[in-house]
Amino acid sequence: MSNQSSDSVKRLQDLATMVSLAKRRGFVFQSSEIYGGLNSCWDYGPLGAQLKLNVKRAWWNSMVRRDDVVGLDAAILMHPTVWKASGHVDGFSDPLVDCKDCKTRFRADNTDSYINDKKCPNCGSKNLTEERKFNLMFKTHMGPTEDAGAVVYLRPETAQGHYVNYENILTSSRKKIPFGIAAIGKSFRNEITPGNFIFRTREFEQMEMQYFVKPGQDAEWYEKWREARWTFYKKIGIREENLRWKPHGPDELAHYAKAAVDVQYLFPFGWQELEGVHNRGDFDLTQHTKFSGKKLDYFEEATKERYVPYAIETAVGCDRLVLVVLCDAYREEISVDEESGKPDTRVVLGFHPDLAPVKAAVLPLSKKAELQGPSMKLRDELAQEFEVQYDDSQSIGKRYRRQDEIGTPYCITVDFETLNDQKVTIRHRDTMKQDRVALTEVSNYVAAGLRNFSK
Numbered sequence: 001m002s003n004q005s006s007d008s009v010k011r012l013q014d015l016a017t018m019v020s021l022a023k024r025r026g027f028v029f030q031s032s033e034i035y036g037g038l039n040s041c042w043d044y045g046p047l048g049a050q051l052k053l054n055v056k057r058a059w060w061n062s063m064v065r066r067d068d069v070v071g072l073d074a075a076i077l078m079h080p081t082v083w084k085a086s087g088h089v090d091g092f093s094d095p096l097v098d099c100k101d102c103k104t105r106f107r108a109d110n111t112d113s114y115i116n117d118k119k120c121p122n123c124g125s126k127n128l129t130e131e132r133k134f135n136l137m138f139k140t141h142m143g144p145t146e147d148a149g150a151v152v153y154l155r156p157e158t159a160q161g162h163y164v165n166y167e168n169i170l171t172s173s174r175k176k177i178p179f180g181i182a183a184i185g186k187s188f189r190n191e192i193t194p195g196n197f198i199f200r201t202r203e204f205e206q207m208e209m210q211y212f213v214k215p216g217q218d219a220e221w222y223e224k225w226r227e228a229r230w231t232f233y234k235k236i237g238i239r240e241e242n243l244r245w246k247p248h249g250p251d252e253l254a255h256y257a258k259a260a261v262d263v264q265y266l267f268p269f270g271w272q273e274l275e276g277v278h279n280r281g282d283f284d285l286t287q288h289t290k291f292s293g294k295k296l297d298y299f300e301e302a303t304k305e306r307y308v309p310y311a312i313e314t315a316v317g318c319d320r321l322v323l324v325v326l327c328d329a330y331r332e333e334i335s336v337d338e339e340s341g342k343p344d345t346r347v348v349l350g351f352h353p354d355l356a357p358v359k360a361a362v363l364p365l366s367k368k369a370e371l372q373g374p375s376m377k378l379r380d381e382l383a384q385e386f387e388v389q390y391d392d393s394q395s396i397g398k399r400y401r402r403q404d405e406i407g408t409p410y411c412i413t414v415d416f417e418t419l420n421d422q423k424v425t426i427r428h429r430d431t432m433k434q435d436r437v438a439l440t441e442v443s444n445y446v447a448a449g450l451r452n453f454s455k
């Protein structure tokens with residue numbers, strides 16, 4: 001009797017597995033690795049850069065294809081008074097403690113051993129410094145002089161770009177309240193304890209949206225945006241059992257916030273924040289009016305009322321979402337080979353096809369010239385529409401596995417029969433089902449498959 005194949009699926013157990021896959025397959029590398037790396041800085045390799053772009057595109061489309069949201073790309077460097085007005089110069093700090101014995105530096109407000117017993121998280125010593133406030137903004141100088149007058153900051157959030165452009169956007173886009181501004185861009189925070197791969201870094205990208213509403217309608221819009229954000233995560237294929245809401249208690253609220261809730265994700269290192277949805281009230285526009293002297297209010301034609309709008313913010317880290325997408329997509333399918341009886345593991349990144357960095361791979365069965373011609377022709381044709389890889393080295397089985405591991409939805413095999421019947425074999429990543437499809441139909445077949453994909 002032959003062995004029955006018994007399939008079981010294992011999900012990602014630890015972050016190290018993902019860090020290693022990400023490096024091996026060219027998703028994420030340590031920054032400046034040949035110099036020993038730079039703490040908490042990461043570079044996105046060929047597949048990572050494409051994945052990140054796809055994540056940004058998914059977010060951007062979910063925002064600015066709405067009639068009530070417009071896009072913005074603001075500069076990283078802003079007038080220094082922006083950060084006085086926003087409260088960042090005075091208030092954007094974390095409590096910092098040093099261990100006098102092992103010299104470990106850590107954040108007092110999120111380190112369990114310190115919160116519970118006032119102990120160092122590394123060596124357990126109680127020989128610690130007092131808590132000191134440490135401002136997280138990176139400072140630099142504009143122009144050739146390094147005097148205090150030339151100090152500027154690398155922005156610690158993109159949101160202030162939305163507020164200082166509120167009036168320009170309102171006038172130029174002819175939008176009416178309620179409307180939103182969405183932006184994607186780099187932010188910088190001199191985090192005391194960065195870590196967990198690309199989860200918390202000092203340089204990162206944010207995808208933020210500020211939605212301006214009439215005071216009194218803020219609670220309703222806050223709920224609507226919570227719903228919209230949850231729908232977004234479902235739509236890009238994040239498994240719902242790995243997501244939850246975590247409201248901020250009154251003592252956790254940021255200085256500007258009337259209400260706040262986090263979307264948390266179950267990372268291999270536990271539940272952690274992925275996105276914040278905040279009701280910022282009129283704090284920011286009021287502050288910028290105070291500091292700039294410019295009125296940033298709104299005149300409502302219908303009611304002849306003038307008011308300072310409230311802002312509902314949705315803020316997610318792009319790098320953090322890339323980590324979520326990677327962790328959530330990872331699976332190991334373990335089966336027993338029917339003939340040999342040996343266990344076999346297939347590693348798959350089951351990305352939603354909108355996010356998959358490579359949509360299809362063209363795999364000629366052999367390197368022989370007669371297959372190369374039609375294979376390259378097919379590759380070039382498909383590359384007009386999608387990201388495609390061409391791979392002709394090693395066995396077809398190994399090539400399928402390589403594509404599974406980078407999450408390619410379709411593998412297209414060109415074989416000797418193709419030369420007679422002008423057909424190729426298309427293999428599906430998730431089911432491994434194979435279809436024989438006419439060469440002229442491949443592009444339509446793949447496009448339809450990507451469009452109609454459901455988990």
Ligand code: ATP
Nearest residue numbers: 189191199200201204273274275276315316317320
């Ligand atoms: P924390 O309390 O964890 O430092 P935060 O609540 O201050 O973060 P926000 O200011 O609300 O974070 O930023 C919005 C989003 O930006 C976060 O939900 C997160 O996804 C992302 N983000 C914030 N800081 C970092 C960082 N250092 N590295 C990567 N992403 C970050």
